[in-house]
Amino acid sequence: MATPHSPQLLSRVLTPDESDYAGYVETGAIKHPDWRDQRIDFQPYPFPSYTEELVRLLKETTVAGERGFLDGLDPAFVARDLMDDRFVKKTIEDIGGLSQFGLADDWTRQEVFEI
Known part of the structure; x- marks a missing residue:
């Protein structure tokens, strides 16, 4: 089953460009920019x-x-x-x-x- 979201919207959410990222930092949505966490990420090992x-x-x-x-x-x-x-x-x-x-x-x- 396909997602009902456009590829452009998914791209913006999953891989935000630097201006979006900077906006997230400015508004406080991202509290630790030095962590450089990905919004969607894969962790290969269950620590x-x-x-x-x-x-x-x-x-x-x-x-x-x-x-x-x-x-x-x-x-x-x-x-x-x-x-x-x-x-x-x-x-x-x-x-x-x-x-x-x-x-x-x-x-x-x-x-x-x-x-």
Whole structure:
């Protein structure tokens, strides 16, 4: 099924030109221009640090309904329990490592969030 959006609109959203990007920075829509995050991006490896930080943030989030189970979650255990990265690591190593995706050849990273 095709998207109902024009190619021009999709291009502007997915790959904004520098003047659009500068406008997003000026209005505050982009708060950290030095991060150079892509609005739509592909991350080739499921970094456990992301899952760990997500669990930590969920513990601080107001959630409607029963949320008691969150208090008992260990972020590191959740990341290990949810992800089996053996296959994706082997595949990435077979094609030359994380550097092929513009990332440091390190299987860890530090997550930085601003809310």
